[in-house]
Amino acid sequence: MLKKSLHIIFFLCFSFVASAQYFDLPDGQKYEKVKFQLVNNVMVIPLEVNGTELSFILDSGVSTPLLFNLTEQDSIQINKVSEVTIRGLGGGEPIAALSSRANMFQLGSVMNPSQELYVVLDESLNFSPSLGIPVHGIIGYDLFRDFIVEINYNAGHIKFHNPELYRNKQHKKSQTLPLAIQNKKAYVEGAVVLNDAKEVPVRMLLDTGSSDAIWLFENDVIGIPDKNYDDFLGRGLAGDIFGKRTKVRSIKIGDFIIEDAKTAFPDQASFSGIKSLGNRNGSLGGEVLKRFNFIFDYGNRKITLRKNANFKTPFQYNLSGIDLQHNGVRYVAESIAGPTGIVKHNESETYGNVQILMENQTRLSLVPEIVVSGIRAGSPAEDAGLQEGDVILAVNGKSVHTYKLQQILQMLNERKGKRIRVLIDRANSDKLFTFILKDVFKEKP
The missing domain is CATH 2.40.70.10 (Acid Proteases)
Structure with a gap:
């Protein structure tokens, strides 16, 4: 387990010599192409750390990779550990972390056998609930430093070019x-x-x-x-x-x-x-x-x-005033049979990782629980009576467990003048709230 591994390795770090840490491609390879997920405007890439597959945010604003959102259920080896304190944005105090060296990072054929990273053990630092997908870390400068990095937001991929073999083909509109x-x-x-x-x-x-x-x-x-x-x-x-x-x-x-x-x-x-x-x-x-x-x-x-094609995309504002996040899982009961008792044609569709069939007509699915993590003061949602901690069940009649987190947020903030109906669970009681989205810049008294 991670916690025990860290404890053991910590006492082995008293003598080591830091080695140079660089990412590289195999000899002769011009570039590595990597697909990314664009979630809430940030790029999430797959990355192996010492053989363990993880998901990292590609962040050009971070200098040293950070590893976080790890629990006692996670198992990952990290090497040559010492204690450090790191600072960042926010009104709180500096946070304690572990500095680890000589770690193997791999992204497709891109490899660095001696990467330094920081491990943050504070459980409150966790972007997964607000992004709606698992995220274990952040990486930035080391990849940008070692390659010419070509990001295609339209196609959803990144090319890490070998600088020595790269030939720039300037586009006339660039x-x-x-x-x-x-x-x-x-x-x-x-x-x-x-x-x-x-x-x-x-x-x-x-x-x-x-x-x-x-x-x-x-x-x-x-x-x-x-x-x-x-x-x-x-x-x-x-x-x-x-x-x-x-x-x-x-x-x-x-x-x-x-x-x-x-x-x-x-x-x-x-x-x-x-x-x-x-x-x-x-x-x-x-x-x-x-x-x-x-x-x-x-x-x-x-x-x-x-x-690119996103250039004139309207900016998205939180018109409702609701912030959402994942908060564990919940069971949803769904009928898979029609009024005559015949199983529906789409009974094989699933919305969670666990399904339980009851008498072949009802299915219990284990799905992510979406909760209100914050409400802006004076917003339409607050005026309507929604509260932090409310569990979102449906938006405008659509059950939220069939949608991704960012899609639910878009439904809640579609356009000013739109009437929004939100069904929530509060203290094991269903409640329906209705409000109209307003121009946020006309809310100020």
Whole structure:
């Protein structure tokens, strides 16, 4: 078991020499193509750690791989362990972790036999419930450093190119921009237009691990637009992050301009654990980045981007005010026979990993339980009476166990003016709530 393995290995780490850690491809191989899942605007890739298959978020904003969401039921070997303290976004204190060296990482034919990683044992750091799929870690800089990384958001794949064998074929509609690498993170220059028509230059972190669109930091030049509302922005390593949700008139990246871009201004307390933001003005997250296909070339300090079919996709706002997450599993009873007792033609369809047939007419399925993890103050959902902890059973008459988490969120936030009916279970009693989605920027008194 993981817990015991860590305990044993910890006492063996007093003498070792750190070896160089690099990812590489087999000799002569030009690239490795890897499929990813795009979940809530972040890329989830399959990755083996010391022979154990795991799922990692590809996050260009992280410097050293993190391993988390591990329980006593998980079994994974990690090597050469010592204790460390790490900091991150959020208002909480720095968290204790384990530093581990000489680990074998493998992604298809991409391999690194001596990878360093951090293991976070705090069970509260777990992105799986909010993403709706198992996620065990985050990886970023090491892969971007060692390859030319081509991300095709449209096709859902990444190519890790051998820099020595790569030949760039510039597309006539693409543009190459300078890329700054500082403290193992990548930055690009851009400009935003806030309340007036004046462009304000900004230096933005490229953060593929953020599901949000744009984050900006308030200063003497960059002010929060008048139309805004308080919102929960996400969770960092050190705790929850809150701030103001708004939109800017436009953001410019090279010659590409995105109008009415969704933007957040995180509270300054969220950055109390970071020594200095330097001249960084904010971040570009997945909801903006997915509008382009990218070629990251860290070695030559440049990035090539070309807009794709997502470029004009409307930005998604939490109109209902409901945040959801998985919370274990529950049983759902379904009739598989019609009024005459004949089994329906689709009786073989299943929605969970466990099914129990009762008298050949009713099936009990074990399915994910979807709960309300948070509600924005003053939102339509709160005004209607929904509460944190409510179990979502159906949205607009559709049973939620047949949908993925992100699909349920889309159903709850389809468009302003839409009437939403939510059936919930509260204290073993079913309740139905109805509300109308409103323009979030008109909610502020």
